[in-house]
Amino acid sequence: MSESKQEYLTVEDVCNLLHVSKPTLCRWRLQGRGPAYLKMGPTSSAIAYPRETLDEWIRANTIIPQNH
Secondary structure (H helix, E strand, C coil): CCCCCCCEECHHHHHHHHCCCHHHHHHHHHHCCCCCCEECCCCCCCEEEEHHHHHHHHHHCCCCCCCC
């Protein structure tokens, strides 16, 4: 059985996928509202987003209209 490697996305990658600015994503991190992230390394300036948890966050925040 092979293990799949976790994919990590950069702040820029996530901003592009979600169509939000870097300041918006940063604000979400500070407010605890956005997708889960990791602090990579000794400083908090190195941020990575696990692709799997980003996909889960997107699904959890998807609103399906009642008339569908």
